[in-house]
Amino acid sequence: MLNKALFTSGREDWETPQDLFDELNNEFGFTLDPCAMPETAKCAKYYTPSEDGLTRDWTGEVVFCNPPYSRGKQDAWIRKCAEHSANGGVAVLLLPVRTDTARFHDLILGKAEIRFLRGRLKFSRVKTRAPFPSMVVVFRNNNNTTTRRNK
Numbered sequence: 001m002l003n004k005a006l007f008t009s010g011r012e013d014w015e016t017p018q019d020l021f022d023e024l025n026n027e028f029g030f031t032l033d034p035c036a037m038p039e040t041a042k043c044a045k046y047y048t049p050s051e052d053g054l055t056r057d058w059t060g061e062v063v064f065c066n067p068p069y070s071r072g073k074q075d076a077w078i079r080k081c082a083e084h085s086a087n088g089g090v091a092v093l094l095l096p097v098r099t100d101t102a103r104f105h106d107l108i109l110g111k112a113e114i115r116f117l118r119g120r121l122k123f124s125r126v127k128t129r130a131p132f133p134s135m136v137v138v139f140r141n142n143n144n145t146t147t148r149r150n151k
Contacts, residue, residue: 016040017122020094021042021064025042028064029062030042031043032047032062032063033063034054034056034080035047035066035067037049045061054077059089061089065091074103078095078107081093090138091138092136092137094135095135095137096133111139113138115136115137116135117135117136120133
């Protein structure tokens, strides 16, 4: 019998751990969190679901994106981040590791830098660690498509 937790989180809103965000922010200097709630936003400029960050112009922004984790929603956010990169921007996503999916092979692999995070994240406002591994995906105009494992 397979454990359903390995394939679905049952949640949409995994708030990024502050220490992970701070580490990435020190490297990238984020200016926009396009899929946030006021209580979970990591940047001064952010969009809530009702403001629909997917339909907004991100020109000139350095984007941190921790999109909803349910099936069917991540593809649009990954595409938007890739498009932002193709237009000269930088977009960094926090995603569950799903290397067996078409999404990973078609939208990420060979198109972005991938950083596999060691262990399971302890997301903010959650008592236990995530039921899935996580990765940081970096889309930037220089097409740096390295893959690495964080220690």
